[in-house]
Amino acid sequence: MWAYIVKRLLLSIPVIFGVAFMVFAMVRIVPGDPARIIAGEAATQEIVDGIRKDMGLDRPLLRQFATFIGNVLRGDFGRSVRSKAPVAGEVAARLPNTIRLATAGLCVAIVVGVSAGIISAIRPYSWMDTVVMLVALAGLSMPVFWSGLMLILIFAVWLGWLPAVGTGGMAHLVLPAITLGMSTAAIIARMSRSSMLEVLRSDYIRTARAKGLAEAAVVNRHAFRNALIPVITVVGLQMGTLLSGAVLTETVFAWPGIGRLLVEGILARDYPIVQASVLVVAMAFVMVNLMVDVLYAVVDPRIHYD
């Protein structure tokens, strides 16, 4: 097991390196001169050229990349070209916010999604199943910037129960977490429903029922655990989506996370910010995937890693 984890970690190094190169190349291919954007519409060419020189944009691409990688290996992501603040600090300040939001969103998604899926699966094709699956479909199809605004309107403006936007205590986390978790909950609900249905139809469940076990025990002890395995895959994949998909939620709720940092960086052509935030999200993806694989082994004893 440990050998496997180490092997996977080593394998992720070229992946991260590849991501780093792609991001590096991409932000430079996109049209638009970052020096001009920083200097503003009114600045003279002399100043724009100076800024370009400061940013090292006048040097050959490969040399720029070498410098970038060298610095990253030393943990130096450079300074934001616009704010002049160290990028590592900017990312470190934003990352916990996104992790908090993504984790809360995931909790909402798992709790709502798994229970909805199981309720549906126990009474398939009943009115309850139909309602739950309809709601799930609605949750899946609603765009975040709309559902988020609706939640703000209802719970912040009309009822005044929760703060509208921004960060602060736990109360600030409720609406964005529900917004973020909603579409993922829908996916998880559909996944757990079909997985649960499949398990409930299998032979060992019939055996369990045949030996006279109470229905609750059948569902809780025998079916649930096995039905969970494919759900873990989905949850793992969604965790990555939640991290990066927080962009829209963070914008609607004015949540200062890494998603918004990335968007701001792209709009401002702030190369160091874009590179660092994409790298961090990519690393998070890799780590989550690794965790899902490990969790598999824990839940499903048939799986062995050598």
Place this chain on the structure above:
Amino acid sequence: MRRVLALIAAIALAGALVISAAAAPAVTPTRGGTLIVGSGVDAVTLDAPMITDSPSATVSEHMVESLYRLTPEGKIVPMLALGHTVSPDGRTWTVRLRTGVRFHDGTPFDAEAAKFNLDRMLDPATRAPFRFLISRVTSVTVVDSSTIRLVTDAPFAPLLAHFTHSSVGMQSPTAVRRLGADYARQPVGTGAFKFKEWVRGDRVVMTRNDDFWGEKAFLDEVQFRVIPDDGARVAALEAGTIHVAVRIPPREIERLKGARDFTVSVDDSLRTIYVGFNVTRPPFNDGRLRRALNHAVNKRAIVNSALYGTARVSDAPIVPAVEGYSKIMTYEWDLERAEALLREAGYSRARPLRAVFHHPSGRYIRDAEIAASIQGLVRRAGIELELRTMEWGAYLALTNRPQPENDVQMYMLGWGTVTGDADYGLYALFHSSQWVPTGSNRSFYKNERVDSLLDRGRTTTVQADRNKIYAEAMRVIMDDAPWLFLHSESQVTGIRHVAQGVVVHPAERIELFKAWIRR
């Protein structure tokens, strides 16, 4: 006759009653409290000479003051300066500074500090984007502890207006030296508010400066919060999370009119929105076509429909609040005139004028919708425009190419004359020395008469004479029509009733110097 007199008296009496009723309940401001402003974007940097955007300047100006200040009414008044004299040749400026003023870190504000700040901005190594505002200054010398002397390479009338710019803010030399690049995150000025914290992407917080040299602020604390989504910003205002919401979408005004807890105010800005033509290339090297487009577009319809009436149709390349403005003319909406001009230039329904129209999306209020309206309006005169919507960064790069490579035919842009002086609004946009990428003349407009008038406007020191010069320059410009003159944007701001004394400055700033919370 008696009846008429009685009527006049009655009207006068009623008028007096209305006026006194409006002026009556003067409430005394109370001290204390926190006021929260919801802004669309975060500040970029808080190092004054490096600021290029109005959200950053709004935040910065509460802490860092300039030598002079442009009041919301458009007057230039002394701030950290007490006054100045200009030598008869117009080249030597002696500026007397306010005494006994200290920066928030205790460093005294004196002639040395003022020189430090001006030199820092002038130093090419600083790369101050607005260096050109004072680049005519060749030397700054300290006369005594509260007087500095500046020498310019030629008489330069707009210098005083340029001193009001937030870029020329006075910051603590001690802090700038000590913090280096980190200074941009924790500014130290002389203003009514002191920097407290900046949580990037979330908020900038400042507290009252109790040692302020002038009238102290009423508020204990001021917060500028970042709420990028328009809908969420309005909702936060409705929910009471924030006191002031900037840039409310014009379409929301009607809905928000009935609100009990806040008002939506529509204020003028110094920003003009226009569509520029490249006058050096076909088809728009033909002035008749440029005038034809100006007549083909119903500007009033654009203002009323796309902007819900929250703008003012341009009657000059600059707005009324700018010193040097005068009403020149408006190209009236006249399809017959437009078609006649097109015919004269050899176009007809059978052979329509075709052009590519580049425009940004999301940079100015409803810019993409306005571009689409223009496309629809000119089609009725037989002009076919192809729209190219572009992302801001790519758009700037495209329109900024030098003349030989620049094949953009029509482009939409805005210009805020934030110094409140005509020079800033005309020189950079219409002088032939200012073709991009050197300046901001993206139309490659060149008219010797305009050049010499704009040069004279800079070196003439009597304002009445300058006004005449600029009126003449603008007449020539509007007649040449290097632009399709559109409108000046308004600022739509939501302000809760409990927040009193909030000022919406035409330079796209929210000012809270005299604001207070009603209890």
